[in-house]
Amino acid sequence: MSHSKPGLSLKKQFSRSKQIVGMTTTMAGGLRAAQRIGAFKNPPREKLPRYIQAFCRKMVGSFGIKVVEVEPVQQYHGLWVSNHVSWMDIPVVGTVSPAFFLSKAEIGEWPIFGKLAYAAGTVFIQRGSGDAGSVAAQIAEFLRQGFSVIFFPEATTTDGSKIKRIHGKLLQAAIDADVPVRAMVIAYVNKDGSLSQELPYYGKLTMKQSLKKVLDTKNVTAYVLPLEAIDPQGRSKSELTDLLQQHMQEGLAELHARVLS
Template identity: 80%
Template sequence: MRQIKSRFSLKRQLGRGKQIAGMTTTIAGGLRTAQRIGAFQEPPRETLPRYIQTFCRKMTGSFGIKVIPVEPVPQHHGLWVSNHVSWMDIPVVGSVSPAFFLSKAEIGDWPIFGKLAHAAGTVFIQRGSGDAGSVASQIANFLTEGFSVVFFPEATTTDGKKMKRIHGTLLQAAIDADVPIQPMVLAYVNKDGTLSDKLPYYGKLTMKESLKKVLDSKDVTAYVLPLEPIDPKDRSKSELTDLLQKRMQEGLAELHARVLTPSS
């Protein structure tokens, strides 16, 4: 029995090592590409989305996660939103959408990941006394320049089974910039058609624990379903919040109905 456990442990460690090596190779490749296209000096936002999508596809692949859009994902300009299950959501969403991500300004000072974030054209938000209205204004300015942004309106991660109440403050950016809100929903599904319990990163789970669970997961597919866009014209922020909540709840239920086995 002890010998069997030892073999299982060795196999698991080898599997983790292979995935970490793949992730490291992807990051190194991303840094080389960023250097080649001059993204460290001035991110070429007009052409960056295709590079970001390629990088994100390789990153999800290095963890063994296959990304499948259930319907074609539109590539139009707008304020993109998604439900939030895991840190893996970032490369999953980034692999299919043309949007840039939001980040706290201090992350830009991180080694390696900060450099990648800068090269990827990340929108670094300067927060002052927790002023969400100021953040919405910064996003609106970016949207007005013709570039898309994506954020997670639940403001926290979940187990992926249902939507939490969304926070609509940042939807003001779509009103101010007069761009559509493009919602999408995602789900991590095992080979047997059940929701993955290894990908969700929520509750008291630490990042180290979550990383181990993801590395040990097998045959998980990230399904993405784009939903009907919402025109903010003649709608208040409150109306947009309610409509988005309803659309994403119904969209997640539809996605589950399409990709999960009936028993799950």
């Protein structure tokens, strides 16, 4: 009886180590692939989505999480948005969407992660000149070039049970570039059909605590439901924001009805 606790601890340590090795191997493979296709010098954006999707799929898999598209996610151009539950959302949406991520410019200077982000064609946003208006203009220019972008309009993470009030300033980019807003919703679900309490990264949880919780969690599936595209034509930014809010709330309720027990 007294030996069961250390045994469990050893099992946990082994499991965590195995996942960290898998994550490290995936990152090393990503760096090699980026080198092979010349992504460090000039990311070939036309080719990149399939490489990003393969990398993200392996990254999610290294944590033992399975990604399931409840309906097929069509690989169309647009301004993509998703609800935000966890740092795991990034590889999950990267697995299913053809869009490029947004990042603060300073992330590009980080060792390893910065290199990978640059090689993945991340849209680095210059915030020095000011506000969300200038960020929306940068995104719109990127969209006009035919490349999709994804961001999290709640601007913060949640426990996964609801959609918080979304911030619509960046939706101006879809209006200016005249591209559809393509939303998706994510739910992390345990084997018993309940909503995962371990995957959400929000509140006072630190990144280290969250990482440990995720590493120790087993049999979680990330379900993704793509929603009908919204045409921004003839809509103001506030109208588009209200419509997207309703769209995502209804979409998350539908997803929960379909995948939770």
